[in-house]
Amino acid sequence: MDYKIDYKKIGLKVGIEIHQQLDTRKLFCECPSLLRNDKPDILIKRKLHAVVGETGEKDTAAQYEESRQKIFVYEAYSDSTCLVELDEEPPHTMNKEALKIAMQIAMLLGAKPVDEIQVMRKTVIDGSNTSGFQRTALIAKGGAIDSVRIPFINLEEDAGRRISEDESSVTFRLDRLGIPEVEIATDASITSPEQATDVAKKIGMILRSCHVKRGIGTIRQDVNISIKHGARVELKHVQDLRAMSKIIENEILRQLNLLEISDELKRRGIKKIPRDFVVLSSKLEHTRSNLLKKAMNNGIVLGVRLPGFGGLVGKEIQPNRRLGSEFADHAKTAGVSGIIHSDELPAYGITEEEKQRIARALNCEEKDAFVMVVAQPEIAKKALERVILRAEQAIKGVPREVRATDGTNTRFLRPMPGAARLYPETDIPPIKITKEFLDGVRQSLPKTLLEREKELSEVMPAELARQIVHSRNYDLFEEIINEIKIDPKLVATTLTSILKDLKRKGVKIKMTNNDYKQLFRFVAKGKVSKEAIPKIIEKAKPGEIQDVIKEFEILPDGEIRKIISNIVKMSPEKSKKELMGIIMSRINGRADGKKVMKLLDTELKRMKRQR
């Protein structure tokens, strides 16, 4: 698929939604925002029920989840989770620090705070919230990044962490539930995959200027995409910004191909699909397919004809994903492990002859396709019903849905939730945003990384400034130059290129943030030369930084003179440059190069005079 898509022509509209965790305690209780991997000591099992929403009808997404009838297992820790996360106690008042940070972010994005915040309940019934809803509040309105508008900025609680899932249950860990996060959603005015990446990057820079959590899983990007005649599709958790534009491209491709399939089905005059399920087990009694044999041990083979779908189920809609893959996604939600469709046969040990036999049993004609599943009768039927529903959507075009990323592809996750899903959280009174509070936020507004980059490029090369503000070590950099009187350029170089070089050499770096600070304190006092920095980092072991630094402490001038005079005596034939090399390697970073050079000059002059 090499051709370049004209995004304007296809009416591409992209919006980005970013969730960023804040680095504070939880939003509605005093528990630490601490993710844990040790064994949880609390285990609670719950069921959630779809509730009648504002319109009096049960929400589609909610009903969908309920139909799965899962048991939700919640894991918690008695020493870092409380009754609030377990939905056994009403929420406490909103965390002021989190609100302050969220407001800083809103202001940096140019948004205007609302006068009074009303915390809302957003119905979520996938089990990730013990309460059945997520608490969320709109705190500011009308921000922008370049020309892309950010209509609203919300502060909300993060959901429970999905740990595992089987046929009957999903397990969540409540350590993440309630961690404050800001939600920043742009409007759908982004018109190319590259622009999407750029906007996401810029928002990321602003977020990182504030007191937010860092590292994997602390920021999540969702992308909304639609094209003309397509439908709005939400791609969840586009984790890697480098892959973002490729993921968007692939989604565009998928929608374009689905539209083509829809046109073709309409041309073939397909309107609906009869639900004529046929048990095919007897037709496959003597199959040599191990896959079928194994599965048929505790299930039946159930098949259904898809009129007019011949050749289309196997059509590639994304690299390595076919329409059949979409069918399989839906079938899996009923509890089967996958589907088998006619366009991929013969395969899996199923012969052409068996394929024909099945086609006959299902009354398939030439342009028809069929799908079969192997499972318990009830599950098999449910799975095929879901396949048919999806196939009927294929006639119409692109279904509105939420999709999960899978490499640079995406797969079906759940239908798009209905709109009417928010109602006030009556357990939390409205929060008045006072002038005093906003003044406090304004006064504490951090400089954005872009501003810092500009400032830093006055004391170091622009490229180095860019590198350090983008670096994972940026916070450490700021801490060091705030606490220690030292050349920022030296710190920046150390934390970027020197570390990179050491890593390239295969050095496993074991320095803690405090070790770095110790090291730079010695450098600042002139007790360690900057030449010794990489050597110290290379040798550093946890808890032993002092000893390592001692090893590299600067030699008194007398010592250096002694070394110089010895070496000069031993190799009087060598050039000054050669001598310098030998001396420096003997000194091993324990003296500043310029000083050694000066002392060497003196020594050479002295020798000359003697001769």
Place this chain on the structure above:
Amino acid sequence: MTEYSKVLEDLIKKSGASVGDRIVVSFTDESYEGLLMPRPEIGDKNCLIIKLDNGYNVGLRYKRGMSIKKVAGGKANLGKAKNISKLSFDKKKPSISLVATGGTISSRVDYKTGGVYMLMDPDEILQSAPELANIVNLRSIESPFRKASEDMEPKDWYVIAKAVAKNMNNGDNGVIVTHGTDTLHYTAAALSFMLKNLYKPVVLVGAQRSSDRGSADTTMNLICSAYAAISDIAEVSICMHGSSSDDYCLLNRGTKVRKMHTSRRDAFRPINELPLAKIWSDGRIEIINKNHKKRNNDEKVVADTKFEEKTALLKVYPGSDPDVLEYFATKKYRGIVIEGTGLGHVPTQNIKTWIPKIKNLIRNGIAVAVTSQTIYGRVNPNVYTNLRILYHEAGAIPCEDMLPEVAYVKLGWVLGHTKDLDEVRKIMLTNIAGEITKSTDFRAFLY
């Protein structure tokens, strides 16, 4: 009506908008569009609440130059659930009836305003547990009144008792009473004494989470209650979550159960006795305490609701002033239950001793009964001198292992039948409805 400040009310009035209408709120430099919401009880009355199209409610503070324009009418019946389909029941299933009295279990959130509706169609309760149709034939649903349980009075118990008796004698296998949880155990105790000759289950049930949330405990509580109502356990009981999980409910005797937590699902715990049974949501019933009456469908129940409302419950504590007793005497109270300390003490040897005042009350024909604020355990009239003074000398009634709330309800009910203090003492110390256990199961503590 919308509870906004005067300036906002005036602006709203001028625009002709009412709650639920679509309005545009303009300031000099910006404008917002959304649905006009009523003012929540708390917060800044000078802040106008609108619901934006993305579903969020936000507050906009009044500023000079603010204007409101109505752009479209709202939908009538804002936020009230529509399309409530009635559950249809199978007549062949065992019939039960339901008496709905209010509380979280029968309240709903208005999804737009966030206000809580108390007055909902009893049918709506069933929306929380459509599974009931697979278990029972719910023959009748009635709602004699709607009250939060903290607002209930003894008068309300009579109404419930009569409604239960009527349905039961109509041939139902059992009756479910839905009720707020705060005073659920008081009502359970009252029904335990008032429903005489009871040989069918009366199951009281409430909810600790409102039914508007996916995590509501209502569903399982109702399902388990239905199983309890058709079981052979012919007692007045409370059926609520047994653990924090949605796995089983505990069926606890109406006189041996108490709300022991403000918010947990499993707040109702058995006190001084094991629960009668565990009831799983799939209908399994595990009998834990065999000491209960068995069903007999031939018997008729009688609602004996005579009750002396001049009965009080109070608590002693370090520094407590016995003069409060005089207040009750002058108000013509006939019975007082005192929540004593430990084994059933009141301040005895200090300056603020309660003994003379108690003696005085009893001399004037007022019954004084004592329980313990330890909740668990039995009061004792003999172990310490001070106990002997209170019970043997002053003549207070030591209420065995009765809960303070149960002793209060029982004393009121006894005084409704006799004012003779000897008679009162005798009945108070006789087990009527499982309120006194002669021997306490070791496992019952903190169950």
